Amino acid sequence: MKMFLCLTASLFSISAFAENSIFEAAKSGDLMTVKQILGNKRELLNSSDEKGYTALIYAAYYGQEEIVTYLLKSGADACAKDKRGNTATLGAIFKGHLGIAKTLMKTKCGINQPNEVGQTPLMFASLFGRSEIAQELIKSGADTTKSDAQGNTATSLAEGQGNQEMVKILERKK
Incomplete structure (x- = not known):
């Protein structure tokens, strides 16, 4: 039983690490890491952090156009909202990222x-x-x-x- 609990805790820690890593990679523009994480854990594509931010919202806000494009092609939900109801499109506009905003305008919620x-x-x-x-x-x-x-x-x-x-x-x- 003790071994099972340790294994479960370890798997949870690895999963939480991957989830946090995808957000950090999306913010910093590390496309290789985003691809690697999604290759191993597709369920993280539309996951969100405690503020409701997804990798797509982070990438749009931080001006990471290549990652925005990759995430959208991978099936990221452009309609996902953070806890205040803001989407990736609104984040890109707030920061003034024209190219990203134009890309997101092509989505159904843009x-x-x-x-x-x-x-x-x-x-x-x-x-x-x-x-x-x-x-x-x-x-x-x-x-x-x-x-x-x-x-x-x-x-x-x-x-x-x-x-x-x-x-x-x-x-x-x-």
Whole structure:
């Protein structure tokens, strides 16, 4: 019995190590390690840490475009949300990673998927002054009329930030 418990504890430790390792590898851009871990433990592809972050969310947030592409091709869930309802797309927009945002816009949740307070990718682009990303979202069909839980639209968020360039981009769409 004691040997069984030790073996079980060891397997749990190895599994937890692999899970933490995939997050670290995704953040740092270590594609070889991501591939190696997923080759041995496919179930980690969409696993999340205590904040709800997946390897895809980490890779998008930290600007690891090659890993984002690999994870998506491997079947990573682009619709997965962290504990605040944010997706990889929202993380990429927050940090201003245009290439990654464009890649994630091609997924089924990349254009209008809101977080838990109703903020869409276009609202994030507007709020954080990501003009190029906003233009790409609009070209891809983002809904400019949606409002969040407080009734804010992408335009009202841009106005609140004093970002007239963004207001003009959003106004051209109307």
